[in-house]
Amino acid sequence: MLRMLDITKKPVRPLVAVSILSADFGKMAEDCETVLGMGADLLHLDVMDGHFAPNLTMGVDMIKGVRRHLPEVCLDVHMMVEKPGDYVEAYAKAGANNYSFHWEVTTNAQGSGAPGGDANEMISRIHDLGMTAGMVVNPGTEARVLEPFLDRINVALVMSVWPGFSGQKFMPEVLEKVKWLHEVSGDHVRIEMDGGIGPVTSVDAAAAGCDMMVSASAIFGSDDWAGVIKALHDSPLPR
Numbered sequence: 001m002l003r004m005l006d007i008t009k010k011p012v013r014p015l016v017a018v019s020i021l022s023a024d025f026g027k028m029a030e031d032c033e034t035v036l037g038m039g040a041d042l043l044h045l046d047v048m049d050g051h052f053a054p055n056l057t058m059g060v061d062m063i064k065g066v067r068r069h070l071p072e073v074c075l076d077v078h079m080m081v082e083k084p085g086d087y088v089e090a091y092a093k094a095g096a097n098n099y100s101f102h103w104e105v106t107t108n109a110q111g112s113g114a115p116g117g118d119a120n121e122m123i124s125r126i127h128d129l130g131m132t133a134g135m136v137v138n139p140g141t142e143a144r145v146l147e148p149f150l151d152r153i154n155v156a157l158v159m160s161v162w163p164g165f166s167g168q169k170f171m172p173e174v175l176e177k178v179k180w181l182h183e184v185s186g187d188h189v190r191i192e193m194d195g196g197i198g199p200v201t202s203v204d205a206a207a208a209g210c211d212m213m214v215s216a217s218a219i220f221g222s223d224d225w226a227g228v229i230k231a232l233h234d235s236p237l238p239r
């Protein structure tokens, strides 16, 4: 039986978070079970609202459904929405374990009146509901904006593509942000990258300090899912 993964513990090799955005939505539970059986550590669920990101993907019922079929899996929810504060309770109830929201939508980024609300208030609410909290920066946002929150969050997610779609090309220029986060973050923070991660780009990502890798199309688009998952796991972290 699987034991629930604790992402607050520093892993010895990169964690592989399979993004189900490229799975077959007609046989979602089966695809999830398959990748977990192949050694994937957790599932990454991309929620988009058609406003913050130019796509509509999945909502709370998908998280509920995956949780129902896989009671022990760690579910990492990536909210690419304008108002992440509105859904914390619903996703906690649906079974999410980590709830990550974008810095760009918060009042911390935009000033008062921003739709996303205050980051510290949201982190507190996420924790009170028993989830770990993550904050995300787009390719155009400095990682330093996360500095005030690094004591409180467990995931610092650096986008290596612009939010929206699977299958985009990895942006190597964001690796500098990962290096900086690796230097300044405590062991309780996972440094996650999302977008264009596959067996080649994972080597640079891990070397920069990324210890939680999201991957969708490199896995589901390959005819050797297990081989890709293994390659991501085997990407050496800095010593």
Ligand code: DX5
Pocket: 019, 021, 022, 044, 046, 078, 161, 162, 163, 164, 165, 166, 167, 168, 194, 195, 196, 197, 214, 215, 216, 217, 218
């Ligand atoms: C992009 C999503 C990603 C996406 C990754 O907006 O946040 O999680 O599914 O897909 P790949 O690995 O194909 O770049």
Ligand code: ZN
Pocket: 019, 044, 045, 046, 078, 194, 214
């Ligand atoms: Zn994502």
